Amino acid sequence: MKPILKWAGGKSRLAPQIASAFASNCEGTYYEPFVGSAAVYLHLKAEGRIGRAVLSDANEKLVAVHRAVRDRVEDLLDALASLPTEDWRERYYEVREAYNLGPHAGPEHAARFIWLNRAGFNGLYRENRRGEFNVPCGKYAALRLPDAEHFRAVSALLQDADIRTATFDQVLGAADEGDHVYCDPPYVPLTETACFTGYCSLPFGIDEQKSLALHARKAAMKGAVVVLSNHDLPVVRNELYPPDGGFRHVARPRVARAISRGARGSAPEIVAAIGPLRRDVA
Ligand SMILES: C[S@@+](CC[C@H](N)C(=O)[O-])C[C@H]1O[C@@H](n2cnc3c(N)ncnc32)[C@H](O)[C@@H]1O
Numbered sequence: 001m002k003p004i005l006k007w008a009g010g011k012s013r014l015a016p017q018i019a020s021a022f023a024s025n026c027e028g029t030y031y032e033p034f035v036g037s038a039a040v041y042l043h044l045k046a047e048g049r050i051g052r053a054v055l056s057d058a059n060e061k062l063v064a065v066h067r068a069v070r071d072r073v074e075d076l077l078d079a080l081a082s083l084p085t086e087d088w089r090e091r092y093y094e095v096r097e098a099y100n101l102g103p104h105a106g107p108e109h110a111a112r113f114i115w116l117n118r119a120g121f122n123g124l125y126r127e128n129r130r131g132e133f134n135v136p137c138g139k140y141a142a143l144r145l146p147d148a149e150h151f152r153a154v155s156a157l158l159q160d161a162d163i164r165t166a167t168f169d170q171v172l173g174a175a176d177e178g179d180h181v182y183c184d185p186p187y188v189p190l191t192e193t194a195c196f197t198g199y200c201s202l203p204f205g206i207d208e209q210k211s212l213a214l215h216a217r218k219a220a221m222k223g224a225v226v227v228l229s230n231h232d233l234p235v236v237r238n239e240l241y242p243p244d245g246g247f248r249h250v251a252r253p254r255v256a257r258a259i260s261r262g263a264r265g266s267a268p269e270i271v272a273a274i275g276p277l278r279r280d281v282a
């Protein structure tokens with residue numbers, strides 16, 4: 001099941017490889033603390049591989065979209081139907097202004113967010129210092145919105161999910177024996193300037209990457225399985241997710257980038273897994 005949103009670093013194409021990093025189905029709770037477009041959750045849920053789930057992201061306007069898709073999909077479809085279609089280019093900045101005025105929850109918010117995601121440049125989500133969405137109009141030949149059946153199918157898959165605004169450290173402490181966790185943080189940059197990290201106002205530097213690796217290891221020591229993806233760089237392989245720290249390097253896919261800043265083409269990625277770890281060897 002494809003996500004409704006286009007999202008920088010979205011894992012639609014990689015979802016089957018990431019799913020196979022979890023050797024078994026999840027008997028406990030599935031956590032996805034960098035949920036973005038929910039590509040991996042939707043894949044696992046459609047395959048019947050997970051039950052209870054906690055989906056979270058630090059971007060509260062994005063989280064409000066997933067909630068509206070889950071709880072008010074018909075109202076959302078009505079709101080989307082009232083937004084421009086033929087004259088979408090001429091009216092792009094009018095919709096963007098309405099979006100920025102808010103409110104930033106509910107079906108009208110979700111409809112504008114999704115419309116801007118499809119009509120805006122490359123599906124980017126970026127805000128200025130005042131917290132206003134400032135992505136310019138996209139250069140597409142036509143505006144392509146997901147159809148109603150797609151919305152309803154995604155809504156059905158979200159029904160049992162607990163969807164929260166949270167930073168990763170606020171949720172990972174709850175992961176325990178039998179739980180599965182998939183972490184897809186903003187990438188460690190390939191070069192100092194060539195990586196998109198502007199999903200929300202929070203910085204995500206090397207300190208946050210180290211803190212995430214530590215949280216993953218702690219969850220693994222409690223008996224959870226944690227899968228993480230990132231750029232395949234020496235610092236990621238050897239320092240963040242090192243084999244002698246219990247991390248297994250399970251896949252090295254090359255991914256064609258749909259959205260990035262300054263780094264188009266394909267980039268090497270790594271999928272790592274840790275846990276469950278026995279406390280005596282940890
Ligand atoms: C690479 S994207 C995830 C893409 C997602 N796997 C998908 O398929 O669409 C990273 C996500 O992390 C979120 N994020 C950034 N900093 C965060 C933090 N400190 N805690 C939780 N989420 C964060 C961003 O808002 C963004 O949605």
